[in-house]
Amino acid sequence: MGDSRKRAYPFENDPAEGWKDGKYISASKTRTDFDGGKQSIQRDDPYTKGPRLDDNGNTIRPARVLSREPLQLDPPQDTPLPTIWTQSDGYVYIGYRVKQFRVPPRKYERGPMDFNQTRALDWERPGFPYLAFIPDVASPAFFGSLTNRFCISPRRFPVEEYMARGVMHTKVDNVLVRSWYRCEKNILAVLDILLNSTGYYFVNYPDSFLPDSLRLGVPYPSTDSGRLVKIALDIRNKFVMLFSALSFFVSLRKTWGRYEINNVESNWQQFQGDVIVGGVHPIWAAKMQETMICSTRIRRRGVIIDYGKTNFTFLVPYLLQFNMPVILRMKESRVMSPLDVKLEERIISMTRALGYGFPSQASAAEFVQHRFRRFVPTREYLDAALAHIRRYTGASYAPQDDADGTTADMYSSEIPGSSLDQTTDSETAPVEYTYYPSxxxxxxxxxxxxxxxxxxxxxxxxxxxxxxxxxxxxxxxxxxxxxxxxxxxxxxxxxxxxxxxxxxxxxxxxxxxxxxxxxxxxxxxxxxxxxxxxxxxxxxxxxxxxxxxxxxxxxxxxxxxxxxxxxxxxxxx
Known part of the structure; x- marks a missing residue:
């Protein structure tokens, strides 16, 4: 005879449940656990009846064919007018989207990153073998030399959606679901270990990033097919974000990454600019928005880029597209100079790594020059802005952190009469000097x-x-x-x-x-x-x-x- 302890499904069919008047009616069901006790579970699983919904409650659309086209990250055609200021170091600072976030310039400089280091991304470190299992997903598309060795075939996904006779079907591989679930739990465990080792405690994991079994309190994997599909889709959708968090914490373990964070005021949270500078792929950093790392409610920080000198010039269009503040720093005499030849070659290689193809080296150089020169203002605009600064300040001015921890307001250098001119209440009012106590x-x-x-x-x-x-x-x-x-x-x-x-x-x-x-x-x-x-x-x-x-x-x-x-x-x- 069989065991008297009934191993029931987590949820049982109930004729009282189902779709009625466009709403899903759920009921509290009881299951028998392995110890013979009773536990009440609230059922809210729309996969067995009614329209098919995804994890966010939206109707599932027909499956899309995985595109082999690179992810197009192009800045808007209308380049925003920059804010320009000078500093006593002899440099001109050209800031984009800095009014909204009040981004002070960096306190120190770091040399350019070698392209071989950028290409390797330094993922293969002792104790981090999990970084070899990044899935090849439709959005964002991971193609190019930077990420090829981290991709896995879509055939290794735990769930597959396909259309048959006008009806959406979902195929689930139980073995893969278990494997991905174990990987998910291990990633969360490694995240906790890395977070504790860094000494920073501003990361809060949302409920959606916890393993499904911890949220529901049911055995895993579920024997209910609908719940199994939901769990598989949930793991697949958040997999890239989990690896983005991993790459973020790995960058914190570098000495210069931690030094950079320690030079941030307590009211400034670490954001994507520092993540990208730390060596994280720009597409990964974009995926980190609205995750446990970043939020639109957190005031963002930007990054100063020595235009024409470092590989970080490559990130300017992408940072601006993600609505991030960016500051270009350059010598006034070098404003109209072309990019360095070696830097141009590195930028072309990094652009190709994202999937862009060029028929010739000349077309690639033309593309890069056009793509990045658009963010350097014309000589006429720059001269007018600098003249405006000298007229009203009489000296160089730049936003700096005060000794009491506050940040001085940035003086806008836009030309009077422009669409973004918000400098002073009166155009003739001089700007008062800010005194910083010793x-x-x-x-x-x-x-x-x-x-x-x-x-x-x-x-x-x-x-x-x-x-x-x-x-x-x-x-x-x-x-x-x-x-x-x-x-x-x-x-x-x-x-x-x-x-x-x-x-x-x-x-x-x-x-x-x-x-x-x-x-x-x-x-x-x-x-x-x-x-x-x-x-x-x-x-x-x-x-x-x-x-x-x-x-x-x-x-x-x-x-x-x-x-x-x-x-x-x-x-x-």
Missing amino acids: REEFFARRDKENEEKESRMSTKDLQRVQSRRQHYSKLQEPGRNNKRTKVYMWDWTDDGTREYRTLVAPGDYEMLWDTYKDYEMRYDAVNDEFDCWDSEWQPSMGLRPPMDDEDRQDGLFDFGNADVDDAQENRSA
Whole structure:
């Protein structure tokens, strides 16, 4: 005789359920689990009756043939007017879509990326074998030398849709569904591991990215054919986004990727610009929008690109198409100069990697020149904008982060009378200079404010402040799991005119405490925050020496000329 414990389907047919008056009527069903207990499950599965719906509740359309055409990422024909400003470093900054997002320029520079590194994308790292299973999907199309070795055949999809006699049918491979489900769970586990190793906690997984069995609380894979189809479609649709998240976290593990994030104010979230600069494929970065990484509700940051000098010039049309702020930086004397020959060859190769074909090298060069020259304003427009800047400011101006963590408003350089002119209320009103307090002035002002705060505190709050002051009397590291205490680092602007203050991520506390000495740190018990600065380097010394290969491999950042060994001895003394 069989086992008395009935292994029932998760859902059983109920004549009371079905489509009625255009609505699907669901009922609470009961199933018997393996322990003989009862568990109530809410059924809402429209796959067995009524019109066929996808995961979002939309009617399933006839299957499309997988196109072999490359994904067309072309900027709009009407190139937006840029915002132009200058800086004391002698460069001209040409910004697109910067008014809406108030994007400050970078504080540092990085050299061009070698094309072989871009081509390999550095995916084959120890412990990351999963990156060899990216599916070949219809949208976006993954074609070209960059991604060919990561593609799998559509025949390996867990679900296949086909049309027969005017009716849409779905074919499900149970073995593949189980395989893809295991891969999905492993990806989520690896994401958690990578996220914890980076020390950044701004990523929240939406409910739709959890494995289906965790959301429903039913055995997996389901024996119900309709539920099985839904699970298979769900895994297939979010597979690319999961791998986009993986590539994002892999880029964070690079030393320069983490350094870039640590130089971002706390109110700026990491966005696609940094992801692409970190070596993630631009199409992947586009797919990350509206996922657990990015959202339209998050104010976006842009990226400064040295036009005509780095491979990142290749990304300008794509970044603008995704409504991202982009800033081109170039010497005024080089504005109308053509692209470097070697850079042009790299851009052509990267464009071909996305699937574009050119009949000849001349046509490819013409395409690239036309595609990227359109984002450089004409000489007449540039001269008028620069004259407008000098007329109303009398000096160079650029948006910078204030010492108190705020960001100065960007002065628009559009020509008066243009469609985007929103510079001042009065065209004749001069722009006031913005005063940035020094580090010493910032500390003095904060000490005065803290005295006023302590005078108004209750006895209980004063005890907390005194307890924190005693706890950090020896300036010990707060620890990466401490989410209350903040650590700020002071650094100099590119032109060496002033210091600015940036928030440091918890994952890099240990590195800072190994780098800075006690007299280069200060703890504020009222606000529960540390400040670190380099007392040995001054702007008059010139540019800091670059890191060598050993420092990069060891995960050390260049914070000046401080000796790490001396800092460690000073800490232990």
